[in-house]
Amino acid sequence: MCGITAIFNYRTGAAPALEPELARIDAKMISRGPDGNGTWLADGGRAGLAHRRLAIIDPGPGGAQPMRLDGDQGDPRFVITYNGEIYNFRAPRAELIAAGRRLKTGSDTEVLLHLYDQDGPDMVKRLRGMFAFAIYDVSARTLFLARDPFGIKPLYYADDGKSIRVASQVKAILAGGAVDTAPDPAGHVGFFLLGYVPEPHTLFKSIRSLPAGTHLQISEIGAQKIEPYFNLNEEFEAGAAAGPLKEILDEALADSVRHHLVSDVPVGVFLSAGLDSATITALASENADASLDTMTLNFDEMAGTPGNEAPLAELVARQCGTRHQTRTVSGAEFHKSLDQLLDAMDQPSIDGVNTYFVAREASAMGLKVALSGIGGDELFGGYDSFRQVPALNRALGWVPGLKYFGAGFRMVSAPLLKHVTSPKYAGLFEYGGSTGGAYLLRRGLYMPWELADVLDADMASEGWRALNLENRLWKTTNGISSPKSQVAALEMSWYMRGQLLRDADWAGMAHSLEIRTPLVDRELFKRTAGLGASKLQMAAAPKTALPDQILSRRKTGFHVPIRQWLSGDKDLGGRGERGLRGWAGLVHARASAA
Numbered sequence: 340m341c342g343i344t345a346i347f348n349y350r351t352g353a354a355p356a357l358e359p360e361l362a363r364i365d366a367k368m369i370s371r372g373p374d375g376n377g378t379w380l381a382d383g384g385r386a387g388l389a390h391r392r393l394a395i396i397d398p399g400p401g402g403a404q405p406m407r408l409d410g411d412q413g414d415p416r417f418v419i420t421y422n423g424e425i426y427n428f429r430a431p432r433a434e435l436i437a438a439g440r441r442l443k444t445g446s447d448t449e450v451l452l453h454l455y456d457q458d459g460p461d462m463v464k465r466l467r468g469m470f471a472f473a474i475y476d477v478s479a480r481t482l483f484l485a486r487d488p489f490g491i492k493p494l495y496y497a498d499d500g501k502s503i504r505v506a507s508q509v510k511a512i513l514a515g516g517a518v519d520t521a522p523d524p525a526g527h528v529g530f531f532l533l534g535y536v537p538e539p540h541t542l543f544k545s546i547r548s549l550p551a552g553t554h555l556q557i558s559e560i561g562a563q564k565i566e567p568y569f570n571l572n573e574e575f576e577a578g579a580a581a582g583p584l585k586e587i588l589d590e591a592l593a594d595s596v597r598h599h600l601v602s603d604v605p606v607g608v609f610l611s612a613g614l615d616s617a618t619i620t621a622l623a624s625e626n627a628d629a630s631l632d633t634m635t636l637n638f639d640e641m642a643g644t645p646g647n648e649a650p651l652a653e654l655v656a657r658q659c660g661t662r663h664q665t666r667t668v669s670g671a672e673f674h675k676s677l678d679q680l681l682d683a684m685d686q687p688s689i690d691g692v693n694t695y696f697v698a699r700e701a702s703a704m705g706l707k708v709a710l711s712g713i714g715g716d717e718l719f720g721g722y723d724s725f726r727q728v729p730a731l732n733r734a735l736g737w738v739p740g741l742k743y744f745g746a747g748f749r750m751v752s753a754p755l756l757k758h759v760t761s762p763k764y765a766g767l768f769e770y771g772g773s774t775g776g777a778y779l780l781r782r783g784l785y786m787p788w789e790l791a792d793v794l795d796a797d798m799a800s801e802g803w804r805a806l807n808l809e810n811r812l813w814k815t816t817n818g819i820s821s822p823k824s825q826v827a828a829l830e831m832s833w834y835m836r837g838q839l840l841r842d843a844d845w846a847g848m849a850h851s852l853e854i855r856t857p858l859v860d861r862e863l864f865k866r867t868a869g870l871g872a873s874k875l876q877m878a879a880a881p882k883t884a885l886p887d888q889i890l891s892r893r894k895t896g897f898h899v900p901i902r903q904w905l906s907g908d909k910d911l912g913g914r915g916e917r918g919l920r921g922w923a924g925l926v927h928a929r930a931s932a933a
Contacts (some may be wrong), residue, residue: 341404342368342391342848343420343494343507347482348384349559354584355384360515364506365389367514370683371422371507371848374398379405386482388420388474393851395424395708396603401444408452415477417455421448422507423470423492424855426598431465437690460554463568467598467861473505482557488569489862490538490836493685496548503557508685508845509541510933519545522931530927531793532687534784534919535838540806541686542930551836561713569861571832572817575824575868580917584870585879587849591866592857593878596622599857606855607632607706609697610663612651614721615712617889619857621881624659624712633661634708636668636697640900645893654886656679666700668906683849686932689784689923691842692901695849702850709847713839714858717830718867719874720823721894724830728777729822733902735772736826742776745769753788762786766784774822775812778829784923793924825869833835835859 344364348355361378369376372391380387391402407415428447435453436442442449447468454462460483469491474483484505486494497504497518506512513520519827526540530854538548550574552569555562600606608620610633624631635652649665656663673692680695694711701709716722736739745768752766763780766788770776785792787808790799815832816825840859847854857863879884901922 341393341422342371342507342511342622343422343471343473343505344368344389344507344511345420345475345476345482345484346502347505347557348502349385349480349482349557349561351559354517357384358387360517361387364511364515365391365482365868367511368506368508368848370851373851375403377403377405377604379407381475381477385480388418388475390420391854393707394429394604395853396601397444397446398603402446404448406446406448406452408449408456413930417452417474417476419448419452419455419472419474421451421472422494423468423472423487424601424853425450425466425468425470426601427465427467429601430921437859447722448752460485460556460566460568463554468612469855471507480559483554484549484557485554486549486551487857488552489831489840491840491844491856491859493841494549495541495546496549496555498557499545499561500561503562507848509546510685511541512546513543513933518581521545522798524798525717525805526802527794527927527931528790528799528806530687531785531790531923532779532783532787532806532808533833533837534782534923535841536686537806537808537833537837544932557870560789571828572815572819573818574865575821575828576867577865584872585876588870588872588876589865589880590781591863592618592877593626593679595857595860595863596710597626598862599855600627600709604707605632605705606708606710607628607634607701607704608661608710609633609701609712609854610635610656610661611650611712612648612655612889612892613712613715613894614874614885614889615715615858617652617655617885618715618878618880619712620655620659620661620711621883621885622659622857625882631659631661632664632665632704633659634666634697634701634704636693636700637665638668638858638900640670640903646900651886651888651892655889658883658886664700664704666703668696668700670900672696673904679849680928684803684930685845686841687923688838688842689919689926690838691846694842694846694854698847698850698852698854702852706852708853708855711843711856712858713843713852714831714835714855714860715874715877717827717835718858718864719877720827721874722826722830724778724781725823725826727781728774728826728829731771731777731780732774732822735768738772741768741772745772749788752879773813774825775809775829776815778788778812778826778833779808782834784920821871824868827868 363713372393374394375392378389388405405420408417425447428450432450470487471494521544523544526536526542529537553567572651637649641647751763756765843854
């Protein structure tokens, strides 16, 4: 896991990609790669790559980056800067060697270079893992960018028509000092609607996120069309493999966990009292070569409540034979760490505090890699949204002209309802009749008609139009016939991708910790997405049954008591929706000032 930087001056006469700007961008990402850094510059400063290294696979000097693939005369042909892990790299490595290629290292990075030389952009279709990388073709003077199918690893770029700048963080590109900082209204609107900034937007008009599951090539004439190579809708409709559900599910889960254990350093597990992390812990303990480290966070505010994860997590750890630690985080520590946390938060998010602290404690235990249960609720239908969204759509979707009536009802009722209940009830008829609209009601932080309360009215109006959220939500489910799969597509494409995975990246990297997600895996998804399996069926995959207390426990989620910690602040305090909105205002203000 690493931080990557690339600058390519593709137009004649563009400013040279000199080391000072690369160094400023690279330095902003030091926590992403404390084990080493490197820089490569093309002749004349036309292109430059930099890399911050967190050494996981082939941690010796052979895996250092930027890495070159040289020609017969020893001149560089391709140069790569890469962030991520390719879990299946050993298979294509063996194929490359069998085909006569000489590989000098045991790293997955070198495999990427040879695959690109052999297959060009199609090489991404062979990769199983999480990745974001930039490959510069020295002779063709092109830069190739690619990002993994689910967007586990971030990749941001700023293209001014002459030069393109690429990095793992928005704040790193800003630190280079060469991009326009004008706000992107769609990014700001997206944050207040959803609690995170939906891709491809950021808070800044000049900076974009390369969408998950796509690649992009930049030549001397500029950036070409972004090309998708993975489509969630098509994969859902393709269906899962034929055969007995339990047999397919159990093998697919075990296979994913085995691949996510590939590492040359110890791997731990974030263990809560939930089904996802308990299942991963059990499967990892069955497939790991050595004893696992597991850890759980404890909060005094949760004592005696169903939200206290520690006792049941310790029960699972004992059963699985892991080296387990329970660590307590207090409200005082939260306030003491608040500035560092907000600085690490690359784009604003109303979540991620839990991951920040669990990653901090895992790093303090000496871990560099930890497995997380992200993705289980999305793939196996664990959220209330899988019941609520289809039910609301069934109840209201058949009514002709409901949206137009609902708009009138909302305009009349919203000023009154916001004083007595959630503002969302005013939009029940306007949005509840469609799957995407019902999902917005379920996941929204603010509703569209409230945007002028938190943003300049013109920015709110412009951002709502540019974001085109209703149409994009519709496209997310278009062509998917199953209601459960429709909700899964929405949760994976929006909440999981925009918030959970992005939070795992910035929060883990703040503590130089690589967070892996075995339940967010291309092969697991392809083999199980159409099975209709439940969370309990997922939890039955380990050979040794999980404790009954885990299997029968009501879902609570893994929560940090942030609202209680903020309740003493009159500007941010309050429980429920009010407290969450106060927190959103704080993180938005800090991110906007970056």
